Amino acid sequence: MRNENRRWVLHPAGRQKDFVKRYQFLHMTARNNSFDxxxxxxxxxxxxxxxxxxxxxxxxxxxxxxxHLHFHDALRHASEMLGYQTSLSLEEYRSLYNSKRVKPDVLEKVLVEKKGAAKTFEWQDKVLMKKFPAAVAAPRIGRLRANWQKQYKTDPDTCVHPRLFRILGNYLDHGVSDWSFPVRGQGFLDSMREVEANSFISAFNTPRARKMLLQTDPSIGDLLAIIVGDEALFKQYLFDQQFSHRGWSGLVATLERNSSNLLNGSHITLRELIVFELLLEIDVLDDRLGKQWDPLASSLASPPSDLFAPVPASEKSEVLAIWQEAVEWSYYEEVLAGLSRNSPNQHSSHTLGTVRTSAPESLCIIGRPTVVRDTPPGYRAALHHYDFSLDRDGAELERMLETVVPSLGATNLEYFFSRTNFADVNGGNALGDQLIGLFGVADGTRGDLRTGLPTELTEGLEPIRLLCIVEHFHEMVLKVIGRRSVGRRSVGRRSVAQWIMNEWVHLVVIDPLTRELRVLKNGEMVGYKSDPLKYSLSVAGDW
Incomplete structure (x- = not known):
């Protein structure tokens, strides 16, 4: 950052050009009606x-x-749109099969369910043997802003990010601050205005962006009109920009919801972060290109791929979905076979044996303690005491599902996606990270904050969704789930139903009288058959 003590003096020709630019800017802003x-x-x-x-x-x-999407559809969309690694690699899945961790009969059962008996052998060959191209297209995120490099041979992020992250670290002041931020008790932009007005050192190298911060209160749309030009691209540009440092942006969004996590009454909003970053981009572009550069949209050869367009299933995505189901049901198989027993002599404690290397919170039981005693050794089950006989209308089960499913499901998925390197878009948690106080890790003060859990907490774990086992009659469970998607509080209720109906968690119902098991698949309760002695699934017929 350079000293900024110059006044901005325009020659007459410069004033005329500035007037034209200002007129164009105001005209574009006036038309900015579609950007909300x-x-x-x-x-x-x-x-x-x-x-x-x-x-x-x-x-x-x-x-x-x-x-709102089914689990596997969501994984495919998140991967294509945002570049997330949402599953194990094909090689890892095949290694689990070769080591007998994935049971052949379970894989065959999944193939029959998903592709039908007639196509089982065809898809078995694809799952086990087919080689897919290693190179894949870049994710949609970032493609629009990549045109800065194509059009102007410049990348604003190389200059913006080091400045932005250092200022954010100083303002939030949790472990990276070289100096104490001089303003507390007001918003981030107001603090920056006071710093700029009273400091010999400026965050900006050129006058325009600094003047806009000090003398105006620009909206996001105002600034995007200068930088992007076409309001139809404003939303996608912001997604590109904020996901180039999704850790810092995610932290700011979280702190906005709960500003009590900051010291001395400071607070920050995502809007303030974006406004300041856009001003820094204008500053960098003015510094690199002079004042004669055009908005990004003016020279696009073709519009970028729509970030939010549907992502069709590919053969590889279907193969990965089959493998994930086979891994999970191979794990659940022994648990469910044990629960289908009804002999006291065969009961085994869930606290014995070696705990399987699955993600924590992979198994929960809503029922009486006797259900847990049927859990085989080596499995940890979170028991939530519930007696179906005392809950005739299912009201207590409804309240319990509303509490248990989102809480355990979210914890489980945090481990799940950290294990699949969901957090590894830009290099992973394990690369020489430096601790940033309470908020996460980063590659020094120049890098983005890492998301997800540390590698040491997930290494060796298998990503497995939560299996929720409910002791009740399946008709009542379906009735309760149906109630979660209707009513006056439909938004809050629908979220719990989405967890279950879209299979972000697996749901199994155990009949309290017959010990019959039913699995929720595609919105229906399907019978599950197992051999309590062999802990194996029946390949034909029901689950």
Whole structure:
């Protein structure tokens, strides 16, 4: 950053050019009716990771923005749109099969369920043997802003990010601050205005962006009109920009929801972060290109791929979905076979044996303690005491599902996606990270905050969704789930139903009288058959 003591003096020709630019800017802003700043900010917050102080669990699905989709559809969309690694690699899945961790009869059962008996052998060959191209297309995120390099041979992020992250670290003041931020008790932008007005050192190298900060209160749309030009691209540009440092952006969005995590009454909003970053971009572009550069949209050869367009299934995505189901049901098989027994002599404690290397919170039971005694050794089950005989209308079960499913499901998925390297878009948690106080890790003060759990907490774990086992009659369970998607509080209720109906958690119902098991598949309760002696699934017929 350079000293900024010059006055901005324009020659007459410069004044005329500036007037024209100002007129164009105001004209573009006046037409900016399709860009809804508040709506886009709200949507960004849903997509950004919830990075919380102390790396505590947020009890939020890391892919909350995709939760309206079925689990495997959501994984495919998150991968194509945002570049997330949402599953194990094909090689890892095949290694689990070769080591007998994935049972052949379970894999065959999954193939029959998903592809039909007639196509089982065809898809078995694809799952076990077919080689897919290693090179894949880059994710959609970032493609629009990549045109800065194509059009102007410049990358604003190389100059903006080091400045931005250092200022954010100083303002938030949790472990990286070289000096104490001089202003407390007011918003981030107001603090920056006071710093700029009273400091010999400026955050800006050129006058325009600094003047806009000090003398105006620009909206996001105002600044995007200068930088992008076409309001139809404003939303996608903001997603590209904020996901280039999704850790810092996710932290700011989390702190906006709970500013008590900051010291001395400071507070920051995602809008303030974006406004300041856009001003820094204008400053860098003015510094690199002079004042004669055109908005990004003016020279696009073709519009970028729509970030939010549907992502069709590919053969490889279907193969990965089959493998994930086979891994999970191979794990659940022994548990469910044990629960289908009804002999006291065969009961075994769930606290004995070696705990399987699955993600924590992979198994919960809502029922009487006798159900847990049927859990085989080596499995940890979270028991939530519930007696179906005392809950005739299912009201207590409804309240319990509303509490248990989102909480345990979110914790489980945090481990699940950290294990699949969901947090590894830009290099992973294990690369020489430096601790940033309470808020996460970064590659020094120049890098983005890392999301997800540390590698040492997930190494060796298998990503497995939560299996929720409910002791009740399956008709009542379906009735309760149906109630969660209707009513006056439909938004809150629907989220619990989405967890279950879209299979972000697996649901199994055990009949309290017959011990019959039913699995929720595609919105229906399907019978599950097992051999209690061999712990194996029946390949033909029901689950």
């Amino acid at each position: 700043e508040l709506a886009v900010l709200h949507e960004l917050k849903r997509f950004l990771p919830a990075l919380s102080p102390g790396r505590t669990f947020t009890h939020r699905n890391p892919l909350e923005a995709f939760q």
